[in-house]
Amino acid sequence: MYSGGMPSDLPALLGDLITVNHRLTRVAAHAADSRESPAVWRTLSVLRQLGPIRLGEIAARSRISQPTATKLVAHLVERGWAARLADPLDARVTSTVITAAGNAALSAWRSELAEALLPMFDGLADAELATIRNAVDILRERLDGSEVPVERVPTAAVTTARVPASEPGRPAGARA
Template sequence: MNRDEVISSIVVSAHALARIAAQDAANDAPAAQWRALTLLERESGQRVGALARASRTTQPGMTRLIGDLERAGLVTRSPDPSDSRAIVVDITAAGHNALTDWRESFRVTLAPRFADLDAADWEALHRAAEILAAHSIEQSSQNGERE
């Protein structure tokens, strides 16, 4: 498998695992909710437009989602201190807790699929996860996802 195929395979497999985990865990919350909360966990105080771009959705769609998350107590909205016409979104303690619970339910749901891995396989996955996290966070910052 060449480099391009490896990267494509990782992306496709990650989407499949997320879909399987959500189905098996009976988690009916939209993936966009978890994506937005994860972005806010990395960097709270983001504008709606920046969240929309980072989530690859429309600003009106993100505004609706943020409204739902705010009603659920997972985020708060407030005026941007640097521009009172703009709104920034922050994750709440309940939002952090929801993310922790979501990740734990996925871990428990997916664990049986990986039960047969040996120590070398776990080390390879651990290293791959470190590389992917470093590059996805690095790319988010470089792409100017914050307004």
């Protein structure tokens, strides 16, 4: 639990990280405009960041299943926040792009969220802010860099071919 002064205990740190993470998620859920869900914003972020992108890659990047990505994108399209493009080279593919409205909505959400969270982070010293910023950068880098980089997750079959020699203890099937 309280890791206050335990140095170098990576497992404990990761546990704490995830726990704090979950708590932050709840706070954000309260703070943000609750008419839309976290998944919507997360997906919009992916779209904004990666431009026209295939469904499968959205799923891989977001660490969600392909059907879930389909559902989310459908919702975004309904909302007018995303649009789908047929791929001239492959008729199976429809890429998704964020629209101007989507961009605006995402920015608005970020502002709103920030404003709502401000009181909670008011009075942080610059050094503390820098620490958080650095941590965010480190985590983002790891999230981007670590596995599932360009490779897509197999649809349903069991595949061990994509492991880039970095996943020793992964049950391979997620929730089977």
